[in-house]
Amino acid sequence: MNKRVAIVEDEPHIVESLRFILNRAGHDVIVADNGDAAIEIVKNDSPDIMVLDIMLPIKNGFEVLKWIRSQTRYRSLPVLMLTAKGQDKDRNTATSLGVDAFIAKPFSNDEVVDCVNRLLVAERPGG
Amino acid sequence: MTDASRTPIGFKIRELRKGLGLTQAQMAKSLEISAPYLNLMESNKRPVSDALLPNMAQLLKVDLEQLTGTTERRQMDDLAELSSDVLLDGLELEKEFAAEVVGRYPNWTRAILRLGQQYREQAQALSTLSDRFNRDPALGATMHRILNHTTAIRSSSEILGDTVAMDPEQRQRFGQIVLEESQRLSAATESLINVMGRDADTTSLHSAPQQVDDFIVHNQSFFPALEDAADDLRSRIDALGSTTESALVEFLEAAHGISVVGVKADSVDRSGFRNGSRYDEDTRTMALLEYAPGTTRRFQLARLVCSLSCPDVLEASTITPELTTDPARNQANAYLASYMASAMLFPYSEFFQDAETHRYDLQLLRQRYSASFEQVAHRLVTLRRPGEEGVPFAFLRSDPAGFVTKRYPLPGFPLPRYGNACPLWAIYPAFQTPDRIVRQVVEFASGDRYLFIARTVTKQRANFMEPRFVHSVMLMTSVLDADRTVYADGLDLDTGEFDVPVGPGCRLCSRDDCSYREEPAAVNLINVTRDT
Structure with a gap:
């Protein structure tokens, strides 16, 4: 059965690429281009995993992650965060908020697909 | 330390004498002093008295100023400040050698200072880049x-x-x-x-403010050509009814075709104003904030009058070896325009006489000349005309964060070029008592004593929501001249018992017991400056 991957990213060309490679890997893709839309997707579309950018309009990636982890119903959703290379501060913040994995931009497509697949089969603590 | 006798000029006298092929005995005889005494002076073991200096300069065929060592004093200060850098910690730089380097090896001194300046600038550039990358x-x-x-x-x-x-x-x-x-x-x-x-x-x-500093010190804060030009301009404007705001407006319109317009506090167009004014060269319009104090409006009008009427005089004054870059010349030009405006509004001889008569009472002078505290303080610094010399003042202005926003140094007075001054200086406590003058007799670790006079100045606000903008302005003079001012009255200038112990800033201060210390001291180096 296909898994549903939520992509939260406001750069349309990056979204197009991610959609293509995840579709090619056999997953369905739903897209949000801002933090509020991401939360709506979590509530309404029951994604199996989220690929989340940090710099987003309205609510940033950290705020979205914090909201997800604060909700009993959604807190076990695996979240893969897209960070800038070398931004240790961002990684520390995301870790403290309970992120499952990071991938640094500019990423390789294989890296993203492998990470998504790995997280989909992994058991999340408290999940 | 304003008297020339404290300057290490002995080595220079010796070099000049030898250059002329004079023996100590010959020179001593001409000066009507003993040869051993001349020898002591040449070794910097005795000060050179003021009475001897003119004859000595004549004998050695140099200007008096060249001999008394204004430049050397400045170099000593710069060397001491440079040597206080953490990079040189632990080198134990001896004061005697520093004095000798300055006095005997002027080219080496210049080389060291030039390298030091480059080093500071590059450190500053790195810091700027780092800030940019991170923030x-x-x-x-x-x-x-x-x-x-x-x-x-x-x-x-x-x-x-x-x-x-x-x-x-x-x-x-x-x-x-x-x-x-x-x-x-x-x-x-x-x-x-x-x-x-x-x-x-x-x-x-970054180097521009330093070059302008050197330029001001080199000219001892006095520019005779600008004084003369200001006198000429004033006499032309006086024909319109003294240098009042309305006369200046009339002059700008008649002589330069400038329209002067008022901008109200509730106007939406209040951007680009500096010191209450905004001049648009394209439309030849001078806009003035109507709520700015009359003293500010008048000064800005006078400044524009000077810039437009005497551009050649201003530009000619900036063609000097101290100013090597366009930014430095531009900053110097802006400084000189303010200087000339000040010279126009405060006629030299009249203002000097008033200052002396009223013992430099800034409040009284403000009223007499319808001027602000800062304008009067600035003009006092420039009273250096030979034969009509006022009390020698240094000038400092700081914002509440401690950042020095304006400085006019005095040769020998340790105004910091980099970083902050000593937090005990009156300029900082003055923020605690706004609009009141704070007086302070201070003593540096070297024993040099000064009178500090500080007061806050507040910019007029357009409305309640606009942030209140306060600066602190301070004048500094040696206690030797302090009794010429009203601010010394009632203070103990003689015993030093109540002096506030201060330093030039932590790095140059040797007071280990100061509870305000933030950085370790470079003790040896302060002695280099003060004890020679």
């Missing part, structure tokens, strides 16, 4: 754009490269993405280069 939002946003464009290009390229069976339309689509993102990446990179280019400009500006 500049423009750079952060540009880097974010570059990262996203690169990500899109890489991801799309990989798709094109590793997908064998692909719809031609999709292939064309990802090709298009690569093309578009490459173009955006180029634009973002160009933008990054522009952002970094700003740093280059900023870096080159």
Whole structure:
């Protein structure tokens, strides 16, 4: 059965690429281009995993992650965060908020697909 | 330390004497002093008395100023400040050798100071770059754009490269993405280069204030050509009814075709104003904030009158070896325009007489000349005309964060060029008692004593919501001259028992027991400056 991957990213060309490679890997893709839309997707579309950018309009990636982890119903959703290379501060913040994995931009497509697949089969603590 | 006798000029006298082929005995005889006494002076073991200096200068065929060593005093201060850098910690630089370097090896001194200045500038440039990398939002946003464009290009390229069976339309689509993102990446990179280019400009500006400082010190805060030009201008404007605001407006209109307009406090167009005024060269319009104090409006009008009426005099004054870059010459030109405005509004001899008569009472002088505290304080610093010399003052202005926003040094007075001054200086406590003068007799670790006079000045606000903007202004003079001022009355200038123990700033201060100390001291180096 296909898994549903939520992509939260406001750069349309990056979204197009991610959609293509995840579709090619056999997953369905739903897209949000801002933090509020991401939360709506979590509530309404029951994604199996989220690929989340940090710099987003309205609510940033950290705020979205914090909201997800604060909700009993959604807190076990695996979240893969897209960070800038070398931004240790961002990684520390995301870790403290309970992120499952990071991938640094500019990423390789294989890296993203492998990470998504790995997280989909992994058991999340408290999940 | 304002008297020439404290300057290490002995070595210079010896070099000049030898250059002329004079023996100590010959020179001593001409000066009607003993040869051993001359020997002591040449070894810097006895001060050179003021009475001897004119004859000595004549005998050695140099200017008095050249002999008394204004430049050397400045170099001693600069050397001491440079030597206090943490980079030189532990080198135990002996004061005797520093004095000898300055007195005997002027070229070596210049070389050391030039290297030091370069080092400071480059350190400052690095700091600016570091700030930009870490905190500049423009750079952060540009880097974010570059990262996203690169990500899109890489991801799309990989798709094109590793997908064998692909719809031609999709292939064309990802090709298009690569093309578009490459173009955006180029634009973002160009933008990054522009952002970094700003740093280059900023870096080159760093030396400008220092050059202007040297320029002011070299001229001892006095510019006779500007005084003369200001006198001429004043006599022309006086024909319109003294240098009142309305006369200045009339003069600007008649002589230069300038329209002067008032801008009300509730106007939406209040951007680009500096010191209550905004001059538009294209439309030849001078806009004045109506709620700015009359003293500010008048001064800004006078400043514009000087800039437009005497550009040649101002420019000629900046053609000098101390000013080597365009930013430095521009800053000096701006300083000189203010100087000339001040000279026009406060006629030298009249103001000097009033200052002496009223013992430098700034409040009284403000009323007499309808001027602000800062304007009067600034004019007092410039009273250095030979034969009509006022009390020698240094001037400092600070914002509440401790950042020095204006400084007019006095040879021998240790005004810091970099960083903050000593937090005990009256300029800082003055913020605690706004609009009241704070007097202070201070003693440096070297034993030099000064009178400090500080007061806050507040800019007029347009409305309640506009932030209140306060500066603190301070005048400093040696206790030797302090009794010429009203501010010394009732203070103990003689015993020093109640002096506030201060330093020039932590790095140059040897007071180990000071509870305000923030940095370790470079003890040996302060002695270099003060004890020679």
